[in-house]
Amino acid sequence: MLGLHGHDVLILERWPEPYPLPRAVHFDDEIGRVFQAMGLSDEIKAISDPVPDFYEWRNAAGEALVRIDWSGTGPCGWPTASFFSQPELEKTLAAAVEHMPNVELHRGATVVDVDDRGTDVKVTFDEDEHQTTTLYSRFVVGCDGANSFVRDRMGASSHDLGFFFDWLIVDTIPLDQQEWSPMNWQLCDPARPTTVVSGGPRRRRWEFMRLPGEDREGLNTTERAWELLQPWGRTPENTRLERHAVYSFAARWADQWNSGRLAIAGDAAHLMPPFAGQGMCSGLRDAANLSWKLDRVLRGKSERALLDSYTSERSIHLQHAIAMSVELGKVICVLDDAQATERDQRMIAAGADPRRVLPVTALPVLGPGVTADVIDITRLRGTLLPQFPVMHEGRVDLLDNATGPGALLVIHGDDASAANTSIDMLQRSGVQVITIDEVGEPDLVDQNHYWTEWFNDNGVACVLVRPDRYVFGALASGSDIAQLAVQYHSKLYSFDETTDTSKPQTISASR
Template identity: 45%
Template sequence: MKQEMFDVAIVGYGPVAKLLASLLGQKGWKVGVYERFSEPYPLPRAVHLDDEIARMLQSIIPKNELERILQPVPDLYEWQNAERQLLLGLDFSQDGISGWPGHLFFNQPELERVMDVACRKQPSISVHMGNDAIELKEFEDHVELIVKDIQGENRSIHAKYVVGCDGANSFVRKNMDHTITDLGFVADWLVVDIVTHEEREWTPMNLQLCDPARPTTVVSGGPGKRRWEFMALPGETKEDLNNEEVAWRLLEPWNITPNNAVLERHAVYTFKALWANEWQKGRLILAGDAAHLTPPFMGQGMCSGLRDSMNLAWKLDLILSGKATESILETYTVERKPHNRDVVEAALFLGNVICVTDPEAAEKRDEVFLTGGVPEFPEFPFLTKGILYQSDDRMNNKYTGKLSFQGQVKYEGKTGLFDDVVGNGWTIMSPVNHPKKVLNEEQIQFLEDIGVEFIEISESSDDKEALSDVVIDVDGKYKQYFKETGLEAVVVRPDFYLFGGAESLADLPLLVEDLSKQISRFLITATV
């Protein structure tokens, strides 16, 4: 039996796997990816991502290429009742903290195509299509994965870690001890994607029609495309809904017919809310839908999986480089599961507003919204556990675990978004002075060992621009960010979350000391 050796083997080749593989490949780690289908899935699935996810994709895909395939939202995301009265308008047109529009729509096959290019350009990544995972054996120092190709030939893959990015019916999860938390939400929806023959202006661009006669979602499917989602009514079966004739009948009131549009696909999905309680056991790890299923009402299903990849990548890099022990992977579930749980529960909150088919209940709901009694929406979650600054009365902990800011900067003669010009990874940044000036040699050595970049960010001036270690705040947005937060220094993790922030640069050593204490629990002293 042919044998292959990798640092990490990934089962599945959707967006979650592509991002994880690309990030590990950028660090030079050998990654083998095994996908049971011979060809990329050609039809759309996810359609929405936010600014945080766009920043993640920016780390593997050129900005101009991303801008070509992502469509920002120009107006409100409207929620209307059956009489088309506005119940709620969410402003989706604002820019997010991550340097991108807060909400973007896309066509998944096109996104996956450019992600595939990013993967395959890394010489240490091997992508194997048409390879079905059939057996897993875990040993003390590696995992053996057996795959069968389309010719029926078996191959043995030895990897230090195996990551299951293989969807809701995950092969890896089935081979890993785990339990499931199921919130009991189940709803069948017919998802229909169309391409119109001629360009049309959609007003509103994105709509939730909260009509008890047929709750319906109408959103962008990416440039030139459109998506409808129709909820199954009580008594309707999947078979009742899932045919082309029904799709066209439901589209007709929206002036979408075979004469003016192409039906790209129709499929019935069962929306669920659940997660595995264990996302990592030994050398087996779960990510994306293999670890959790999120109802689509916030457009966060794929986003949650990409956050998994971003979190995993920097921790696996520390382990594979010999700097950290495997125990750092315990923080993966600790950090990601509560965040994902909050996303799922927020999506359910919205689902309970939308998925109302009883006319009397819908009337009561509408009255609450129309009389100004709109229920308070859950705040979008941030990290609350894991490798984060531990509370101290002297520090501002309000921003710990929240996303860091990205804006336009100038550095070493180049101008662009911070990550493109300066790079990403562990970063310590201050608008007051160079961070190293308040740190001792031992702290600086520790930070350099884990790959921290030290950044002084400043307003543009001839004196400042002449300095090689100063990043110029091109449009004043960093100045605004630090003024609004009241911070003089931030410590940013490789997944763009704040480890912590200091209101005074003089307090930065306290942050670094705490980071050292936390990270040192996992570090291999002889290496670092």
């Protein structure tokens, strides 16, 4: 993302070769939109499987406890849920940066020291036992996992919810043509809670909860994996065992995600149980949030204080994903027969409707940061703008493809005159003004009525969205556009844009 903004980026990757085995397997429609912003729509669709049906939980008797519709297209214009194999995804991303002259991927580089010196960051890394290299960077982003070296250098502490369970993850490649319906489901059996999901095209994953008294090392063997797969009809004759590993599910997040010229993202900043499929998704949201802010700071268009909104916004938003994952885990990880019976009766009586049987958690809204103050429609502030199709230049396309990157002021109707008094400030803040309507001569035509319905249902006349497509503020009347433009400009901590226009270098230290 930073490379697409034109910055020089060096990625320090600890491992000399790409890790060949599966890990993350799911992304949602918002993350599809993030890949779209990278210009990788076709490549990502080629390596992923959209979910055609439900995500279903069943009890030991096979009765449905909850049925979550994962089919169709989500509000971001991508499939509601897609499954993939992480090595294929990483290959796609690596191929993309290989074609970018300003981005270098350096494999086999183990970072041994990161020193934020105030004006820059001194980075030291080992390439082998005999060669140590030192270089200097404007910023360092530690995407270096749960045992993050960069997080330790920042001195960040963590909040831990004390949710710990061990599960055996078994990744397979079926050699037969068995159909899996539903594609993804959860066996809520107190004898052994089990997850059965896609591992991406031509792959299947099983996850088996470790039972009390069961030895962790004894569970994590090839022989035990085959024993657990046998009741599912999986044998060495019809299945290739790709990987087995015991993971400890945890729920925690760092209290500080950026400090000075250092920042962290992904597992370095947060961990969560996989039950909602939001682990990697959350890491990519981190990247989308941080990259547009770093771009402004590196170009001298905003002060460094803008980066502090990364922690305040993402930490709050992330806690929704963690809370949801933990609450789902509390329903799934039930080993007591009496508790399981009570759970089953309650969920079946409610018709397996997720709105009635699943715990209610807060909506995923950004924490305090680059969002409007009191003049806007507050329920939309900090939420994600949908991406419905529009007619543009004679063809139908998704919103972001039609507008290109950057912040937007989207006006419902074909009259942008209300923005005229603020056009200079909006342009200096990098905001593009567009109109959407079904009739008249708008910039973008709402051919399918989706945008008109969204504006009307929410009582919105116009909405200002940031480069990451989160809502800065939505207005019921265009008369307040000038005030909204002033607030957006001030939130970006802008100053003389000619102060620093040098092309900087940013490092991503991956361990």
